[in-house]
Amino acid sequence: MTAIVENKPAYDGKELDLSGKSGARAFKNVLATVLIVAAFVIALIPLIWILWTVVSKGYHLLLSADWWSQSQRGVTVRREGGGAYHAIMGTLIMALITAVIAVPIAVLGAVYLVEYGKGTKAARAVSFMVDILTGVPSIVAALFIYAVWITIFGFNRVGFAVSLALVLLMLPVVLRSTEEMLKLVPDELREASYALGVPKWKTILKVVVPTAFGGIVTGVMLGLARVMGETAPLLILVGYSKNINLNPFDGFMGALPTMINQDRTELALQPAADRVWSAALTLILLVLALNLLARLVARFSTIKSK
Amino acid sequence: MSSPDGTEPPDRPAEPAASGGEPRIEDVVDTTGPAAVHFETLTDENDDGRPAAPEPEESKKKLDLGPVGHLGDRLFSGLAHGSGGLVVVIVAFVGIFLLALAIPSLADNNTSFLFSRVWEPGGSDPKFGIAALFYTTIISSIIAMLIAVPIAIGVALFVTYYAPRRIATPVAHAVDLLAAVPSIVYGLWGLLFFAPILLPVINGLSAALGWIPLFEKPIGDNVGVIFTISVVLAIMILPVVTAISREIFAQTPIAHREGALALGSTKWEMIRMAVLPYGRSGVTSAAMLGLGRALGETVAVMIILTVPNGNDPWNSSIFAGGETFASKIANNAAEFDTPEKTGAFIAAGLVLFVVTFLVNSAARLIVARSAPGAKRPRRNRRATEGASV
C-alpha cells in the first residue's frame, strides 16, 4: 500500500528509484535510466549538428530580400547574388498541383474504404494496393512517370510530370492518414444522422468528413512536406532552370532540391556553397511552415467531442 | 493522430470483423425505398451541399418525404468507389508498365539476373544481375536499423516517461522537424562533415573485428563505405521511428503502468513489463517503416557511397564501397539512352519495389496481428484485455 502512495506522484521523480529495492534491481533501474538518457543524447548530437550546419551556413542569405524575390538568372557559381524565388515558386507550384490531384483521390478513396467498402473483398484489394503504393520508392515512381510521360507519350520533361510522380508518393500517405481519421469518427454520429433520415452521402460530407477535418488537413500537410523534399523525381523528370518559369506545362523549372543539387557540385566555391545551405534552410522552413499551418488548422477545426 | 489523452485506446477496429452493427443501419437507410426515386426533385441535393442555411429545413423535408437523395448517394458513392478503383488502376499501371519495359531487357540478358554481380546492360552482349545491389541495399539498411531502432526506443522512452513535460514537448517537435530535412541535405552533411570523423571508428572496428570478412577493411582511407551510409541512414530514419514509437508508448494504458508500480516495481521494471510489451508491435512496424525508407533512399546514398570498380574481386565487407538499387538508378539516369539499358534499370527498380513492398506488408501484418491498440476496443474486448499483458 505504501508503495502506491510513494510511487504515484513519482512518475518523473528520481527519489522513487532508490527506495527499498534490492541492489541488483536498483542497479538495473539506474543502468536503464542512464542508457535511455544516453540514447537521447546520442540521438540529439547528429540532429543538432545537422540543423546547426544548415542554419549557421544558410541563414545569412535568407536575411536579404533578394533571396525571396529574385531568380538565379545570370548568376554563375562563382558569383554571389540572386535568390531562390524561381526555386521556391517551382517547389510550391509542383506541390500545389500534386495536392490538387492527390488529395481528392486520397480522401474519396479513404471514404470508400471506411464508409462504403468496409470488410468487402474489393476494399481489401484497394487497401492492399495502397500498401503497395506506400512501398514505392521515389526513384521507382519517377521511372514509371518517365516511362509513361516521356517514353510512351513523347511529351517534354515539365514540372507537371514531376507532380504526377509526386502524386504517387503523396496519395498513400494522405489516404492512410485520412482513413485513420475517418475510423476515429464515432459510429454514433453516423447513426444519429441516419436516424434523422439524412442520406448517406450527405452524412459523409456534412458529418463524417467535417468531424475528421483537422486530422485530414494534418495528413495532407505532412504528405506535402514529404514530397516537397524529394529530389529523385526532379532529377529525372524536369530540367533545372535558373530562370523564373511559372508554367508547369512548358519548359524547365527550378525547384529547391534541384537548386541544391545544381550548386552542390561546386561546394569548393563559397558563393555556391552559401546557396546550397540557404536553399536547404529555405526548404526546411517551407516544410516547417506547412507543418505549423497543419497544426493551426487542426486546432481550429478539431471537434471536441469524442 | 495522437489523442491528447493517451490512456484510452482509440476505438477503431482495424479488422473488418468489429464492424458488426453498422452495415445493418446503412442497409436500412439504403434499401428502404428503391421505388422512391421519382421524389428526386430537390435541386439542392445535387450540388455539394455548400448552402448551409437551408439545412434544417432540408432535413425536415426529408423526414417528411422518406429516404430520398439516391442520385446524390449514387454520385457520391460512385466517386468514392471510383477513387478506390483508381488506386487499383494506378498500381496495376505502375506494375504493368514497369514490367513491360523490363521484360525485353530481361529476355536479352545473358547472365542470371538474380545471382550475377555484373552490371553491363545495353550493347550487343547485355549482362546484368542484381546480386551486388541487393546485398548492399539490404546490409546497409539492416545496419541502419540496428543502430537506429534501439536509440529511437531510448529517445521515445525518454520523451514519454523520463523527461519533464517542459522538455519533452519541444524535443518531440524538434525531432519531428528533422523528418522535414530533405535527404539531399543529409547526404551533403554526411559527405562533408560526418564521414571524415567516422574514419577512426572504421579503423577501430576493423582492427578489433577484422578477422570476420564482414568487418575486413580494404587498404586505403576511403570513408565512402557501406558502414558510413548505414550510420547516415540510421540518422535519417531516427525521427520517423522515434515519432511512431513515442505515440505508441504514450498510449500504454495507465492501469498497466500503475499496476506495475503498485506491485513495487522500479521505473525500469514498469517499462519492461508494461510499456515495452504493449508497444512491441507498434515499434516493430515503425522499424519496418524506417527500413522501407532506408531501402529506397536515393540521393544521400548516391552522394556518399563510393562505387567499386569492375576489376577487383567483390568485397562483402561493410568497410568497402557499393551501390544500392536506388543510388545505381539515380546515378545512371542521365545515360538511359537505349530501351534495353533503361529496361535493365527498371528491372532493378522493380526488385527494389518488391523488396520494399515485402517489408511494408510485413510491418502491416505485425501490426494487424498483435497491435494492442487496434485489437482492444473498449466495448467488446474487455474479457481478453487482462490476458494479453
Added chain:
Amino acid sequence: MFVNRLVRVGSVAVASLGVLALSACGSDPEPSGSSSPSTGSSSTGAECPQGTLNAEGSSAQKNAIEEVISKYNESCDKVTVNYNPTGSGAGIKQFNNGQVDFAGSDSALKTEAKDGGESEAAQAAKRCATNPALNLPMVIGPVAIAYNVDGLPKLVLDGATAAQIFQGTVKTWNDPAIAKLNAGVTLPSAPISVFFRSDESGTTENFTKYLKAAGGAAWKGEPAKKWTGTGAGKEKSAGVAEGVKSTKNSITYVEWSYAVDNKLGVAQIDNGSGAPVELTAETAGKALAAAKPAGTGSDLSMKLDYATKEAGAYPIILVTYEIACSKGLPAEKTALVKSFLTYFAGKDGQGALTELNYAPLPEEIRTKVDAAIQTIS
C-alpha cells in the same frame, strides 16, 4: 454549421498557402556583370532575338556555358538560355527526341549504328527535318590528373605510368615507375587511392582514350564512358574532386577547373617530348591546334592526338561540341540558336573561358566554327 467550418478552414488554408506562395513578386537579379569591368555588351549584339533556348548535355562545359550565358544576357537580355548539365549521352538523346534546341557533348555524334538502331548522326538528321546536325567544337576542357599527397607540390607522370596507376598495377606512391619520373622527391610509401567517375561520362571516355593512346600496353581496357580501371567510384566531377580532397594519398582525373577550385595538386605530363608539360590554357590549346579535323567540309569534329609528342602540348584534353541543326528548326528557334552560338564562338564568349580554367579555341578553329554557325538557317 459543419459546412461553415469546412469553408472557413478551407479558405484559411488556401489563403495561407497563397500568402506563402505569392508574398513576393519575383524578378531576375540585376546583371552583376554590369558593375564589374566586363568586356561584354560591346560587340556582336547586332540583333537580339527573343525567347527561350533549352539546351542539355555535357557537364564538363557546365561552368563555361553558364558564364557565357551570363555574359550573353548582358547584351541580349530578352533571351533565356537554360542549360542542364546532365551528361553528354543525355544531351544527345534529348536533342534527338526534340526535347532541347541544342546539345552539348564531349564527343561528336557517332556515325556508326549501335544496337541495331540508327546511328546518332542519322537520328539527329531526322530531328532536324532531314538536315545534318553540326558538331561545333566550342569548349576545350583540359582534364587534370589531380592528386592529394602531403609534401608533394609537384608530380610528373607519363602516359605509361598514369595508365599503370589507374589500371592498378602500380599500387604505391614510391613505386620505381613514379620515382623515376620524379627524381629528388621523397615519395610516401602509402598505397595509392584511385577515384573514378561512377557515372558514365565523357570525361572518362576522353581520359581512357589518352591512357590507351599514351599508355600502350599498360592500359588494358577499351576507351569507354564507363570506367574499367581500378579504384573507388564517386559520383560526378564534384564527387571525385571531393574524394581526393578528403582522402590522403589519392589520385583522380577530373576537369581542370575542379582541380583548381578544390586546390588539388595537378600532375605535369611528360608526353615524351623531353620536358614535363604543366597544365595551362596555353599548353592545352596547343594540343588542340595539333588535332586534325575528323570530317570534311562543315563537319568540324576533331580527331585529337592523345599520344602527341609535341613540346609544350598538354595531351589530355576534352573537346565539348555544341550539336545543333544546320537547318530545319522553326525560324525563331534558329535565330536564337544562331545568336547564342555566335556569341559563344565569338571573341567575347571564348575570352570569358580562360579565367574559368578552360582553354579558348585556337583562332584558326574559332573562325571555322564561326563560319559554320553562320550557315545555320
